Amino acid sequence: MRILVPIAHGSESLETVTLVNVLRRASIPVTLASIETETVVNATRDIRLVADAAVSDILRDDFDAIILPGGEKGAERLAQHRPLIEKLSAQRVAHRWYGAVCAAPALTLSPHGLLDGKQATCHPLFRDRLLHYVDQxxxxxxxxxxxxxxxxxxxxxxxxxxxxxxxxxxxRLTEEMLVHLH
Incomplete structure (x- = not known):
């Protein structure tokens, strides 16, 4: 199993680290990949994230899931990265997992038809950009x-x-990390 978490300058640092950390705690291999020319990405809150690879170096690889963190500027940059959008489109057509959080559903997935016919959620500030917004x-x-x-x-x-x-x-992880979900 292989998971891709692509990032860009402006990606939401908390979302990125939480996703990668929790998936790796479950022993799920995650590749944190930068769409930028460098692997050090300036994320939100002046936090620098160091990617494992450049997206351009792994585009030929297959992934069981591609998961996008939010952050308005990061989501906009991901949306402009044509090879990543093509990879996400192929993921959808192949019925493999993909998803996004915060601004990314509205600013990255939706403009490219990746949420067409799907119910989805996003940060409430961007809810008007989703055709089938669900407040969950x-x-x-x-x-x-x-x-x-x-x-x-x-x-x-x-x-x-x-x-x-x-x-x-x-x-197991919920108990280990003392997570109490509502």
Whole structure:
């Protein structure tokens, strides 16, 4: 199993780190990949993230899931990266997992038709950009999962663990990390 988490300058640092951390705690291999020319990405809140690879070096690889963190500027940059959008489109056509959190459903996925016919959520500030907005913390529709923002990312990450590694692994991590979801 292989998961891709692409990032750009302006990606939401809390969402990125939470996703990667929780998936790796479940022993799910995650590649944190930069769309930028460098692997050090200036994320939100003046936090620098160091990617494992450049997206351009791994585009030929297959991934079981591609998950986008939010951050308005980062989501806009991801949306402009044609090779990544083509990879996401291929992911959807192949019925493989993909998803996004915060601004990314509205600013990256939706403009490229990747949410067409799907119920999804995003940060409420961008809700008018989704055709089928659902006001829930995490929304699953087919092989697409979306979430609302930094405060819902732990829940989002654990939902990915459940889909990719099973309910028992999600429960184990929930207990280990002392997570109490509402």
């Amino acid at each position: 913390r995490v929304v699953l529709d087919g092989h697409c999962m979306t979430s609302q923002g930094p405060g819902t990312t732990m829940e989002f990450a654990l939902a990915w663990v459940e889909k990719l590694a099973g309910d028992a692994e999600r429960k």
